[in-house]
Amino acid sequence: MxxxxxxxxxxxxxxxxxxxxxxxxxxIGEPDPAYTHTVRPVGEGAVAGIGSPAAGAANGSGGDAVVAYADLDPAARAAFDRARDAPEGGFGVEDPDERVDSLSYPAEPTLGDGLLIVERDGERYELWTRTVEREPDAxxxxxxxxxxxxxxxxxxxxxxxxxxxxxxxxxxx
Missing domain, CATH: 1.10.287 (Helix Hairpins)
Incomplete structure (x- = not known):
């Protein structure tokens, strides 16, 4: 038995x-958010409807979707430069006070909201900013x-x- x-x-x-x-x-606890900044050159293919400078001018989407580097506020320019110069092509911050006020940090970036096409010295770059929610250590x-x-x-x-x-x-x- x-x-x-x-x-x-x-x-x-x-x-x-x-x-x-x-x-x-x-x-256990709330998710731990991090705020990422990534910069990479715009490739040959269209990114979020934006292609090469010639294609942008030809289809009319280049003028209002592309932001000139000089038009970014100083904090956004500093974040752009820091992300572009970073070995991994970006950096992250954990403190919400370290975010750039003029940039948005959505969970799913879209053109104009977490994704900017920045033109600097004739080159176009994608500037991605987003919120990444990480799970607590436990x-x-x-x-x-x-x-x-x-x-x-x-x-x-x-x-x-x-x-x-x-x-x-x-x-x-």
Missing amino acids: RTPLAVAGLVALGVCLMANPLFLPVS VVVQHVLVQPIAFLAGFLAVVAGAAVALRGRLGGE
Whole structure:
């Protein structure tokens, strides 16, 4: 009588532990936002409806969608220069006070809202600004450590339950 109870308990425990993605991660705290600034040259293809300088002038979309570097406010120019000179093509800040007031930081940038085409010295660049919501550290730890360990423990509990059941059958209990 104890063997079937032990088998059922081990299998139930194992299934619960293996199903941990259903109940983990437990949201702890608010998301941690970061504000990114990225600059890259406008490529050959159209970006958000803007192509090369000649194509922009030909289809009429170049005049109002492109911002001259000199027309950016000083803080936006400083952010543009810093992002363009960064090795990765951009930088991020975590403090909301470090954002540039004249730039918007949407989660999904669109032309004019988080995406500007800036013309500087005859070259056109895409200036992307956006808000990236990162998960709190406790949730990351759950994803990286707790969930895999719980799944492995659950798998081993199911295997142990199967071993106890086989031992009970083979041992004649």
